[in-house]
Amino acid sequence: MTIDWEAFLHVFIAAIIGASIVVTFYALGLRLLVRGGRPPLVAPVEFTDAITVLTDKQRRRAEKAAAKAAARNPLSEGQKRFALVGAYACFAVCAAAVLGALLLILFNH
Amino acid sequence: MESAALVIVLVIGLALFFDFTNGFHDTANAMATPIATGALKPKVAVLLAACLNLVGAFLSTEVAKTISGGMIREDQLSPDIFPPIIFAGLIGAITWNMLTWLLGLPSSSSHALFGGLIGATLVGVGVSAIDTGVVLSKVILPALIAPLTAGIIAFTVTKIAYGVTRRYDTKADGRDGFRWGQIFTSSLVALAHGTNDAQKTMGVITLALITVGWQSASDPDPHIWVVFACAITIALGTYMGGWRIIRTLGKGLTDVKPAQGFSAETSTAATILASSALGFALSTTQVASGSVIGSGLGRRGSTVRWNTVGRIMIGWVLTLPAAGAVGAAAALIVVWLGGWGVAVDAVIAVAIILGLFLRSRRDSVTSANAMSEVADSGAAVKVPRKPGPTRRQRRLERSGKDDA
Numbered sequence: 219m220t221i222d223w224e225a226f227l228h229v230f231i232a233a234i235i236g237a238s239i240v241v242t243f244y245a246l247g248l249r250l251l252v253r254g255g256r257p258p259l260v261a262p263v264e265f266t267d268a269i270t271v272l273t274d275k276q277r278r279r280a281e282k283a284a285a286k287a288a289a290r291n292p293l294s295e296g297q298k299r300f301a302l303v304g305a306y307a308c309f310a311v312c313a314a315a316v317l318g319a320l321l322l323i324l325f326n327h
Numbered sequence: 328m329e330s331a332a333l334v335i336v337l338v339i340g341l342a343l344f345f346d347f348t349n350g351f352h353d354t355a356n357a358m359a360t361p362i363a364t365g366a367l368k369p370k371v372a373v374l375l376a377a378c379l380n381l382v383g384a385f386l387s388t389e390v391a392k393t394i395s396g397g398m399i400r401e402d403q404l405s406p407d408i409f410p411p412i413i414f415a416g417l418i419g420a421i422t423w424n425m426l427t428w429l430l431g432l433p434s435s436s437s438h439a440l441f442g443g444l445i446g447a448t449l450v451g452v453g454v455s456a457i458d459t460g461v462v463l464s465k466v467i468l469p470a471l472i473a474p475l476t477a478g479i480i481a482f483t484v485t486k487i488a489y490g491v492t493r494r495y496d497t498k499a500d501g502r503d504g505f506r507w508g509q510i511f512t513s514s515l516v517a518l519a520h521g522t523n524d525a526q527k528t529m530g531v532i533t534l535a536l537i538t539v540g541w542q543s544a545s546d547p548d549p550h551i552w553v554v555f556a557c558a559i560t561i562a563l564g565t566y567m568g569g570w571r572i573i574r575t576l577g578k579g580l581t582d583v584k585p586a587q588g589f590s591a592e593t594s595t596a597a598t599i600l601a602s603s604a605l606g607f608a609l610s611t612t613q614v615a616s617g618s619v620i621g622s623g624l625g626r627r628g629s630t631v632r633w634n635t636v637g638r639i640m641i642g643w644v645l646t647l648p649a650a651g652a653v654g655a656a657a658a659l660i661v662v663w664l665g666g667w668g669v670a671v672d673a674v675i676a677v678a679i680i681l682g683l684f685l686r687s688r689r690d691s692v693t694s695a696n697a698m699s700e701v702a703d704s705g706a707a708v709k710v711p712r713k714p715g716p717t718r719r720q721r722r723l724e725r726s727g728k729d730d731a
Contacts, residue, residue: 221464225605226472233597234480240593241484244508245491245586248501258504316515319597323387323522323604 239315247308253293254302330666331539334410337673338535341417343560346528348424349436350380350564353524353611357517361509361588375510376517377566383521384558388549389606390523394530395537396547397461398441399448409538411661411669412451413531418676419443419654425683427642435610435643439650440527441466446651447658469607470647473598474617481594481618485625488586493717505585512592517565519599520611525561527608529553584626591615591622613643627717 420443
């Protein structure tokens with residue numbers, strides 16, 4: 219009876235690396251979106267029982283605050299554009315990581 | 328030979344029914360968090376989960392091979408005895424599954440299946456028919472290790488998610504954007520579920536086909552029609568969906584915020600996908616629970632309700648022996664009564680399933696009323712509005728005092 223302990227280690231390492239890449243780059247992407255002057259404002263889908271329902275009024279206020287923050291943003295247009303490109307690049311890295319992992323599973327047996 | 332064929336048909340039917348209940352039981356694992364954080368409407372979430380389960384079932388068949396080609400020693404079995412034993416094992420698994428579903432306990436469908444199969448084989452054939460090494464290294468140990476692994480990963484990535492988006496001024500931090508992300512991560516979880524759970528039924532059907540000699544034992548890959556049948560059944564089951572469990576997992580454990588839900592789901596998907604690739608048949612339910620708890624602990628100042636955790640743990644620990652006991656009892660009837668035993672088992676199974684179904688109709692939970700209870704249980708969770716200062720804030724405070 220042999221137990222392949224190494225396999226467990228492989229699973230752990232693969233999973234933590236994969237998860238870290240996805241989460242880090244997604245969070246970084248969001249951060250850069252904010253820096254680029256486009257903070258993501260996502261109202262929860264219309265759903266009466268949802269836990270954090272934003273009313274229209276609350277959403278308008280949040281949008282106003284976001285616009286104000288963007289106006290106070292001391293970055294130049296070029297810097298903002300750079301941040302936005304960075305944000306999309308980060309999201310692309312996330313997508314590539316997921317697709318790569320799936321392809322690896324699909325063709326690796 | 329005709330009776331063997333009849334039993335095989337029964338086994339396939341019951342295995343597919345198990346597949347259906349598995350999808351039914353496990354929708355919540357993938358979709359509880361996005362529903363709880365309001366990222367997806369319940370109906371949309373369930374439909375998405377169903378489609379992705381279908382795709383996932385085609386991705387990898389490693390887990391099916393673990394069951395059909397390793398766990399049970401085919402050379403120890405005779406084609407007359409074993410199919411009824413598999414049948415008995417499936418009855419054990421399904422009965423336990425329906426019972427925990429009714430009680431709203433996130434038990435593990437997979438462990439119910441393994442418990443039932445092992446229990447029935449032990450009684451019907453003997454200890455020699457089970458490959459303890461494979462059972463230990465591919466079923467029992469992953470069962471213990473995977474939730475812990477997922478918890479640690481979820482804890483780490485939750486810290487990362489909050490750390491990267493933390494702002495010390497009052498400007499928008501962009502964390503709202505994790506709501507979008509959750510749509511993708513929960514989809515990944517549904518996909519991962521297909522790569523692990525649909526495989527288990529394929530494995531059982533293939534095992535049955537091998538024992539009666541309809542498939543060669545040297546080639547434990549499931550036939551393509553088996554793959555199709557299982558994939559479609561699990562997708563259907565997922566769509567019919569388990570609202571009951573959403574109550575427990577989504578909000579009962581810990582108050583889920585988008586950033587945290589995103590992290591939990593990424594960790595669940597990564598753990599399950601990596602395990603599926605290596606053929607570990609783990610419990611997706613337990614991995615999802617481990618992730619939710621881990622990510623809860625990763626949030627500053629949040630408290631997990633250990634009562635609920637304890638209740639879930641009890642469900643886990645009970646699953647293998649309980650399903651094993653039911654499977655063993657069903658196998659005992661087969662051993663005593665032979666062909667009549669199979670008939671008796673089938674009647675008992677139908678009676679239990681019908682009874683549980685009728686019982687569940689009495690207080691039916693649907694998409695309309697399940698979520699308000701989720702919101703209620705959310706109120707019972709203690710998450711401080713203002714968690715304590717971060718390490719950096721504490722450091723700044725201290726150095727500020729030194730200056731003064």
